[in-house]
Amino acid sequence: MSAEVQEHTHEHEHHHKDTFITKYIFSIDHKMIAKQYLITGIVMGVVGVVMSMLFRMQLAWPEESFKIFNVLLGDKWAPNGVMANDIYLALVTIHGTIMVFFVLTAGLSGTFSNLLIPLQIGARDMASGFLNMISYWLFFLSSVIMLSSLFVEAGPANAGWTIYPPLSALPQAISGSGAGMTLWLVSMAIFIAASLMGSLNYIVTVINLRTKGMSMTRLPLTIWAFFVTAIIGVISFPVLLSAALLLIFDRSFGTSFFLSDIYIAGEVLHYQGGSPVLFEHLFWFLGHPEVYIIILPALGITSEIIATNSRKPIFGYRAMIMSILAIAFLSTIVWGHHMFISGMNPFLGSVFTFTTLLIAIPSAVKAFNYITTLWKGNLQLNPAMLFSIGLVSTFITGGLTGIILGDSTLDINVHDTYFVVAHFHLVMGISALYGMFAGIYHWFPKMFGRMLNKNLGYVHFWVTAVCAYGVFFPMHFIGLAGLPRRYYTNTNFPLFDDLQNVNVLITTFALIGGIFQLVFLYNFFSSIFYGKKAVQNPWKSNTLEWTAPVEHIHGNWPGEIPEVHRWPYDYSNPAHEEDFVPQNVPMKDGEEVLHH
Amino acid sequence: MEILLVILVLVLLSIALWQLTKIFDLTQVGDKDDSQVANDGDNNTQGYLMFGFLAFIYIFTIYGLIKWGPLVLHTSASKHGETVDNLMNITWVLIFLVQAITQVLVHYFSFKYRGKKGNKALFFADSNRLEVIWSGIPAVVLALLIGYGLYAWVDIMFVDENEDTIEIELYAQQFNWTARYSGTDNVLGKANVRLIEGVNTLGVDLADPNAQDDIVVKELHIPIGKKIHFKIRSQDVLHSAFFPHFRAQMNCVPGMVTEFAFEPVYTTDEYRAMPFMVEKVKNINALRVAKSKILVTNGQAALDPYTFDFLLLCNKICGASHYNMQMKVIVDTPEDFKKWLSDKPTIVQEVKTANASKPVEGGLGADSIKAKDTAAIAKVVMK
Numbered sequence: 001m002s003a004e005v006q007e008h009t010h011e012h013e014h015h016h017k018d019t020f021i022t023k024y025i026f027s028i029d030h031k032m033i034a035k036q037y038l039i040t041g042i043v044m045g046v047v048g049v050v051m052s053m054l055f056r057m058q059l060a061w062p063e064e065s066f067k068i069f070n071v072l073l074g075d076k077w078a079p080n081g082v083m084a085n086d087i088y089l090a091l092v093t094i095h096g097t098i099m100v101f102f103v104l105t106a107g108l109s110g111t112f113s114n115l116l117i118p119l120q121i122g123a124r125d126m127a128s129g130f131l132n133m134i135s136y137w138l139f140f141l142s143s144v145i146m147l148s149s150l151f152v153e154a155g156p157a158n159a160g161w162t163i164y165p166p167l168s169a170l171p172q173a174i175s176g177s178g179a180g181m182t183l184w185l186v187s188m189a190i191f192i193a194a195s196l197m198g199s200l201n202y203i204v205t206v207i208n209l210r211t212k213g214m215s216m217t218r219l220p221l222t223i224w225a226f227f228v229t230a231i232i233g234v235i236s237f238p239v240l241l242s243a244a245l246l247l248i249f250d251r252s253f254g255t256s257f258f259l260s261d262i263y264i265a266g267e268v269l270h271y272q273g274g275s276p277v278l279f280e281h282l283f284w285f286l287g288h289p290e291v292y293i294i295i296l297p298a299l300g301i302t303s304e305i306i307a308t309n310s311r312k313p314i315f316g317y318r319a320m321i322m323s324i325l326a327i328a329f330l331s332t333i334v335w336g337h338h339m340f341i342s343g344m345n346p347f348l349g350s351v352f353t354f355t356t357l358l359i360a361i362p363s364a365v366k367a368f369n370y371i372t373t374l375w376k377g378n379l380q381l382n383p384a385m386l387f388s389i390g391l392v393s394t395f396i397t398g399g400l401t402g403i404i405l406g407d408s409t410l411d412i413n414v415h416d417t418y419f420v421v422a423h424f425h426l427v428m429g430i431s432a433l434y435g436m437f438a439g440i441y442h443w444f445p446k447m448f449g450r451m452l453n454k455n456l457g458y459v460h461f462w463v464t465a466v467c468a469y470g471v472f473f474p475m476h477f478i479g480l481a482g483l484p485r486r487y488y489t490n491t492n493f494p495l496f497d498d499l500q501n502v503n504v505l506i507t508t509f510a511l512i513g514g515i516f517q518l519v520f521l522y523n524f525f526s527s528i529f530y531g532k533k534a535v536q537n538p539w540k541s542n543t544l545e546w547t548a549p550v551e552h553i554h555g556n557w558p559g560e561i562p563e564v565h566r567w568p569y570d571y572s573n574p575a576h577e578e579d580f581v582p583q584n585v586p587m588k589d590g591e592e593v594l595h596h
Numbered sequence: 597m598e599i600l601l602v603i604l605v606l607v608l609l610s611i612a613l614w615q616l617t618k619i620f621d622l623t624q625v626g627d628k629d630d631s632q633v634a635n636d637g638d639n640n641t642q643g644y645l646m647f648g649f650l651a652f653i654y655i656f657t658i659y660g661l662i663k664w665g666p667l668v669l670h671t672s673a674s675k676h677g678e679t680v681d682n683l684m685n686i687t688w689v690l691i692f693l694v695q696a697i698t699q700v701l702v703h704y705f706s707f708k709y710r711g712k713k714g715n716k717a718l719f720f721a722d723s724n725r726l727e728v729i730w731s732g733i734p735a736v737v738l739a740l741l742i743g744y745g746l747y748a749w750v751d752i753m754f755v756d757e758n759e760d761t762i763e764i765e766l767y768a769q770q771f772n773w774t775a776r777y778s779g780t781d782n783v784l785g786k787a788n789v790r791l792i793e794g795v796n797t798l799g800v801d802l803a804d805p806n807a808q809d810d811i812v813v814k815e816l817h818i819p820i821g822k823k824i825h826f827k828i829r830s831q832d833v834l835h836s837a838f839f840p841h842f843r844a845q846m847n848c849v850p851g852m853v854t855e856f857a858f859e860p861v862y863t864t865d866e867y868r869a870m871p872f873m874v875e876k877v878k879n880i881n882a883l884r885v886a887k888s889k890i891l892v893t894n895g896q897a898a899l900d901p902y903t904f905d906f907l908l909l910c911n912k913i914c915g916a917s918h919y920n921m922q923m924k925v926i927v928d929t930p931e932d933f934k935k936w937l938s939d940k941p942t943i944v945q946e947v948k949t950a951n952a953s954k955p956v957e958g959g960l961g962a963d964s965i966k967a968k969d970t971a972a973i974a975k976v977v978m979k
């Protein structure tokens with residue numbers, strides 16, 4: 001630690017004697033917590049991606065024997081290297097759960113909200129560092145429980161990541177609905193607690209701790225996205241918690257919230273009067289906002305990166321904020337589009353079609369604003385920029401098919417087919433993953449004080465980009481051919497025999513894409529130790545985090561917190577010589593504000 | 597073979613990228629630029645790659661449409677399905693148009709405006725007019741789509757009570773389907789899982805007058821030209837009754853009766869004879885013959901040749917064997933349908949026959965079923 005830092009910490013009394021444990025494990029510093037979130041997220045991501053590679057192999061070559069299945073799944077689940085049908089469903093279920101919650105919610109939002117909110121608004125730390133630490137450790141605990149559910153006797157939860165009862169409630173119905181599902185529910189309940197603590201902290205921090213001059217309309221779009229995401233989370237996650245608790249009651253204490261009139265394994269069960277449709281409502285009241293909890297931070301990150309690397313102001317700053325707010329509002333009143341054919345009143349279907357298709361408007365605004373930002377820019381095609389451009393591309397490709405799925409009439413025949421799988425993977429899976437990668441490439445110097453290797457970054461991007469389209473583009477066709485998702489194999493339907501070659505192609509792309517993520521992992525972990533030392537503002541960016549020293553210190557800035565005098569997007573401002581003007585640079589005499 | 601080629605291309609591609617990386621590294625030694633920030637050389641290469649990626653997306657899309665386009669569901673076999681397909685086609689035209697234009701803009705701009713030292717970007721922060729244009733146009737187009745969609749939706753989903761339909765129950769359980777025909781009165785008798793006993797696997801209330809002529813079968817026959825009103829039940833978990841060729845789907849929910857109605861417009865024979873279907877079946881059989889050859893050399897049985905049949909599939913995860921929950925659907929001419937149904941025993945007869953053959957186990961006639969029913973209800977009330 002440098003002398004300057006020592007002096008600063010002394011001055012502000014932020015400093016406690018750091019032991020290894022308080023610095024690296026039970027840290028209350030937002031920058032360390034961000035790194036903890038990121039690395040946990042990456043570990044979970046590896047598990048999730050490996051699972052997807054396994055079940056893709058099963059889909060391409062059903063009935064084939066693979067040594068790797070036997071090695072990874074054991075004799076019980078893959079005797080002689082042939083995958084069993086219930087473990088296939090378990091892989092699909094846990095892949096979905098891990099990717100949606102543990103990677104793209106906690107790994108993405110947890111990492112970048114923690115890292116950037118204090119640094120970009122000019123705060124010394126989160127409003128409550130202690131709550132922040134508890135939030136991470138609860139998330140860690142929930143990750144451990146989720147992973148440990150892979151090792152229970154009857155297998156992990158395998159009723160799909162949406163865990164619809166009665167399937168998820170009755171161990172007689174499917175093997176994973178025993179101890180595996182109990183662990184799933186406990187893990188998610190803890191996860192939700194962690195997420196709520198994080199979200200409340202983000203909201204309070206953004207409202208209260210902005211530095212002098214940092215009005216809401218001078219906030220970088222990243223912060224707007226994280227702020228609004230946290231609000232959506234606080235509104236919707238508790239509803240999932242209630243659904244999970246009621247399901248625990250049904251499973252363990254004999255209540256009938258979601259169950260009624262069930263005859264299974266030769267006997268009538270006592271449940272009477274509940275409804276699985278109620279669970280679907282509660283689940284999707286979180287489930288749909290959840291996809292925006294995932295994608296909004298990614299869009300916020302991209303807004304920042306595209307502006308910086310285009311050397312241009314983000315086009316339509318206020319329109320971007322308005323569209324984030326509009327998406328957030330609409331996201332809470334569209335959940336029913338997952339349930340058009342659930343048996344709910346068709347009139348509700350009409351209402352949800354209407355609200356759902358409205359979301360296309362703010363989404364279109366965002367896409368066109370990105371495109372206009374690129375126009376006549378001076379694009380610095382860093383890996384982070386490539387991933388951001390990639391996000392715009394997949395967000396459009398995936399988003400457009402949403403017009404089909406959001407339309408109740410068209411949803412009838414594509415509901416729960418591979419068409420849906422293709423749609424949501426492109427629009428929120430791949431797009432959010434691109435956002436996360438973009439964020440990592442861009443803020444790695446801020447996190448670790450070193451640079452990632454750009455050429456490895458380029459290889460990583462291009463192979464990923466080709467494979468992402470290679471996997472999900474053909475999937476639309478097999479969905480339109482009527483192939484349902486969550487089928488262990490489609491060999492029982494000669495009708496689908498002509499789709500098998502497409503499945504093989506998809507799996508080939510998936511395996512290559514998956515394996516090439518090793519390039520990223522290598523780059524990431526080796527650069528932490530051996531990467532080139534970063535300069536303070538490598539991307540010549542305007543936001544406040546780059547005014548902080550490379551070396552991490554408690555309280556972020558030695559001495560005074562910088563004061564903000566302008567919006568974050570003064571790139572290529574004609575009134576200035578340089579093509580960037582950091583937010584803490586005072587307005588020149590007579591300088592006019594050139595944006596609205 | 598195709599797969600091998602893809603692997604080869606990708607392997608070559610990755611080798612090329614790797615070599616490029618090395619070349620960049622080597623050339624940059626001279627410049628002493630190891631800042632890991634993109635320089636003009638990188639911008640140039642990546643800009644061209646962006647342009648190349650645009651070509652990739654376009655070629656891949658066109659290749660997909662030619663190669664996999666014929667795989668997707670063709671002519672709808674139900675009346676309302678024609679409206680669904682029509683709306684689908686309109687939506688597709690729109691999607692392709694927007695996709696084609698925006699992907700060009702994204703990737704071409706990334707190529708065209710690739711950075712160069714000394715260039716300065718245009719300071720262009722906002723324009724209310726542009727924002728109005730690209731929120732206004734989607735709003736108008738979507739309003740039209742929503743209008744058409746809702747018109748079709750209401751038409752499909754709300755079955756007029758007075759309409760002349762045939763009422764059939766679809767009954768889902770892990771992992772098979774059963775159908776119950778309402779018989780001459782066209783009204784299904786009451787049923788509840790608490791009444792399941794022996795051959796009465798659907799729990800039909802045998803005391804209900806409406807149930808007397810109900811017929812339970814394992815194969816679904818429906819007549820052409822008449823609207824079929826399905827009442828759908830499940831006895832254990834959620835299932836989904838999915839008839840892809842009829843553009844029909846509805847979840848089966850334990851504890852409630854859901855419904856869906858459609859009118860078949862082709863008989864199975866007519867649909868089999870359509871040129872696209874003849875072609876599809878030919879392709880599938882060619883694939884099956886090729887696969888059979890491998891199976892036979894391994895000492896296994898060859899696959900049966902495939903003939904097309906409409907299918908009812910389960911499309912909501914329902915357990916380990918979800919992937920094999922199906923029922924054959926046969927669309928008959930009205931005469932054939934009548935004939936097929938005429939010699940099927942009613943559920944009441946079936947129960948009687950079953951009881952007659954097993955007299956020792958005690959009578960399970962209508963009365964005792966009713967007694968059990970009352971007991972079951974009493975049990976529920978007590979809870």
